Amino acid sequence: MTPPRFAPIPAALPATVPFVGPEEIQRRQGRDFDARIGANENGFGPSPHALRAMQAELPRLWQYGDSSSHDLVQALSAHLAVPARHITVGEGVDGLLGNLVRLMIGPGDPVVTSDGAYPTFNYHVAGFGGVLHKVPYRNDAEDPAALVEQAHRTGARLVYLANPDNPMGSWHKARTVQAMLDDLPQGTLLVLDEAYVEFAPADAVPQIAPDDPRVIRMRTFSKAYGLAGARIGYAFGHPDLIVGFDRIRNHFGVNRVAQAGALAALQDRAHLAEVQAHVAAARDRLAAIAAANGMTALPSATNFVAIDTGRDGDFARALVAALEDRGIFVRMPGVAPLNRCIRISCAPAPELDILADRLPQVLSRL
Amino acid sequence: MTPPRFAPIPAALPATVPFVGPEEIQRRQGRDFDARIGANENGFGPSPHALRAMQAELPRLWQYGDSSSHDLVQALSAHLAVPARHITVGEGVDGLLGNLVRLMIGPGDPVVTSDGAYPTFNYHVAGFGGVLHKVPYRNDAEDPAALVEQAHRTGARLVYLANPDNPMGSWHKARTVQAMLDDLPQGTLLVLDEAYVEFAPADAVPQIAPDDPRVIRMRTFSKAYGLAGARIGYAFGHPDLIVGFDRIRNHFGVNRVAQAGALAALQDRAHLAEVQAHVAAARDRLAAIAAANGMTALPSATNFVAIDTGRDGDFARALVAALEDRGIFVRMPGVAPLNRCIRISCAPAPELDILADRLPQVLSRL
Structure with missing residues (x-):
């Protein structure tokens, strides 16, 4: 055999x-x-409202989930003050990172991250044949200047930054992230992983124009919203990029109960x-x-x-x-x-x- | 921009x-x-037992699901009379098909299916750069002889057969499927989509040795078990193939409540x-x-x-x-x-x- x-x-x-x-x-x-x-x-x-919404949804679990997570996208649009076409919902940040890498990275394409940053991102980059170029942390934080420099040196298509950072818990000010966008090479996309953003000080959350094509931001219901096992998160960015996910994602891949839970969780401030x-x-x-x-x-x-x-x-x-x-x-x-x-x-x-x-x-x- | x-x-x-x-x-x-x-x-x-199991699991949804779906795999092992290392659990047949295609198909690789068969399989093949070679249905059923012949002609790496078939509801006898395995070219893998197998007559379900490397079988909790919105299914085949999924799958991608529901559903005969x-x-x-x-x-x-x-x-x-x-x-x-x-x-x-x-x-x- x-x-x-x-x-x-x-x-x-x-x-x-x-x-x-x-x-x-x-x-x-x-x-x-x-x-x-x-x-x-x-x-x-999770929010008791989310638990109740999920319990109420269980009897409808014989139905596939809404393939466009419409109601959740609408709620996120209001929450983020970003039009719905800028938002895609996926199976947690892990799933969204996988789809983003698949969308952007072919064999041999350079990708920049920090040595010690989120391993699942690296797993996806390797999984689609990308080549990782790592820079060291500096003072226990990811080093924006080094990331930008490495992006220029390698012609990276993606640069990963978690803000706040995992595993160190450190963070950068909004203005530092915004400055990164201006300093990146033309055509390099910043992958801004904001899985922990709800725990960060307000001045760590950059204001970025919804139409800015230089960045995609990812967030999750796994952390602050307490729904890690539900596998649901979202990404937002330029619509030309966001619509690309529809070419490759599993359209019926988001659990129906997770959609109901995330919607209720988002509303329980x-x-x-x-x-x-x-x-x-x-x-x-x-x-x-x-x-x-x-x-x-x-x-x-x-x-x-x-x-x-x-x-x-x-x-x-x-x-x-x-x-x-x-x-x-x-x-x-x-x-x-x-x-x-x-x-x-x-x-x-x-x-x-x-x-x-x-x-x-x-x-x-x- | x-x-x-x-x-x-x-x-x-x-x-x-x-x-x-x-x-x-x-x-x-x-x-x-x-x-x-x-x-x-x-x-x-779904089974009332599954509903109760899922309701009981909701308060633990702040935890990621078990990355190896261990308890479910063990139960499937008993159910299928196949050792656990032959089984992988994934996000429904759609998710499993995507991972299988990613694992086996590179740009230009030939894949054979029937013209009118499951579109999501085709979506994944195109999504990883594979080239589809379709054969017509015959008498409103997929045509095993034509599929085999097309596999020889094209050197297909994968041949897709749904038994029973969607969208026609037709089916082949077990011996027909078994004969296909013998007739396929060396190195061609039969993707046997058995999403509807629980509704089929017993003589439509082939007995295939667990170590047979010529086939991978896929089943789901979406249909007979009434859990479409939960996104959970499984594949089984040769362990060298099954372990390959671990190279690319989202290891924490299966919803925790779905795992609990599928386990209870499987046990409610x-x-x-x-x-x-x-x-x-x-x-x-x-x-x-x-x-x-x-x-x-x-x-x-x-x-x-x-x-x-x-x-x-x-x-x-x-x-x-x-x-x-x-x-x-x-x-x-x-x-x-x-x-x-x-x-x-x-x-x-x-x-x-x-x-x-x-x-x-x-x-x-x-």
Whole structure:
């Protein structure tokens, strides 16, 4: 029997996956985590209105979802003050990034990102044959000047910037992002991943004209809106770019219940404000826990905190593994020097209590 | 401002979409359909156990779904009597077909299908630069001999066969499909779309060794299990092929509630049997409605019936449009001679009553 003949691009891909999920680790360990604070999920949960809307939609789940997510797009249009034709809804930022890369990148096309930034973007770029050119972080933040310079040097078609950043939680001011647009080469598209934007200060959110063809912005219902498992997010940008998604996307790919939940979640501003307050308090608590254990929390504009262990990547890796052994799921950045940190998600008090309780013991044994 | 520079393959794609959804038509018409019987959705609905499982999972929707759909894969393994490493779960057959084509087809690679078969497969083949070679239906069924012959002539990497077939509802015996495998060129993969298999007679379901590298089979929870809006299905085949999906799929792309619903649905054999009985009765009812209106229902092994109008495509198109105007959503095959038919989904009695009531008036005015 001959092995399957994959097409050239997938044939050359490694079999690795961007992330090992917490369920996978639980199965290996033979028990569940007591604190699931590693994937930047939002344990404060979705809006009760969203839960009710989704429950009400379940009996209609025999129907395919609306292929254009019309009602959600209309609501997003009002929310963003951007015309509907500038917006596309997709299966989370992961799905939208995959479709964007597919739309823009052919074999050998250069793409610029930061070394240590979101691995799933890199997974998609490699998955469509693009060539990644990485620049280092600078002061634990993505480095706009270096990204722009690398874009000029390589003729990049896409430049990725997460603002706020994952995995470090750092952020840039709006004017810095706007200046990037002016400095990028003609024809380079800035992929502005704003998955954590609802946790960022207002002056980190750039005002960009809806017709600006130099940028596409991506946002999600997975983080602030607490719907990670629903797989729904959106992108907005120039209509000529947005309409391109219709050439390749799975038109009936967005779950019907997710559409109903996202619409209700978007409209519950009070719940969002509560989540934002809870997250801010949890960031402070995480900083206090870090300090009590001789470590330093980095400033964060997200729903997680990168905690500088003051040691190296080997130490941080051992710490993450030891926390896993003690029932606590956290993650860490993948490359030096970011990997001196561990990354812990904001969560309700009981899970942070577990962390506060067990972290000293875990550290004392390392 | 320059237009976006799409990669060569998407740049050459048309802006068309495989299907216009019923919500889209409703918005154009300014009112909802009274009978939604056009998309082969299952109006008998999902298992009550599945609904309860999904409702119970909603509060955990802040968590990403299990990236390997482990529990569902284990249950499918038992259900299919196939080891788990032969199975991958994805975002419905549409999502799985997209990933399969991406995995196997590069620019210019030949792919064989039937002229009038599932358009979304063709959409994916074009979407990855493949070249479609179509053969005609024969007696309103896909023609295995012609598909095999075309595969030899073109050196096709993929050959698509839906058994039972959409849009005609026809089917082949298991031995015919098995014989196809033996007759295909070395290295050609049969894509066996079994989305409607639960409605087919037992002797239409081939026994194929799990290690057979010549075929990949795809099934869904959208049809018999009534979960179209959940976006969840599965593929099974040789593990060397199945593991390839891990190189390109969105690892956290399957909705968490969908996983819970699919697992519960799979285990409710009694509900499936009820649906099968309802569908069989609805097929008979549709045949009677067709006959009462001077038309002929074709035999069907699916949850829909192709009804031969006895006229041509222009007539059928006018009939579909007139039914839409009267609040009834149906579809029709896209190419001659199949397009002398309209395609109506099995549905609960109230919707078929509406059809029975309005069809004579609609026909009398054409």
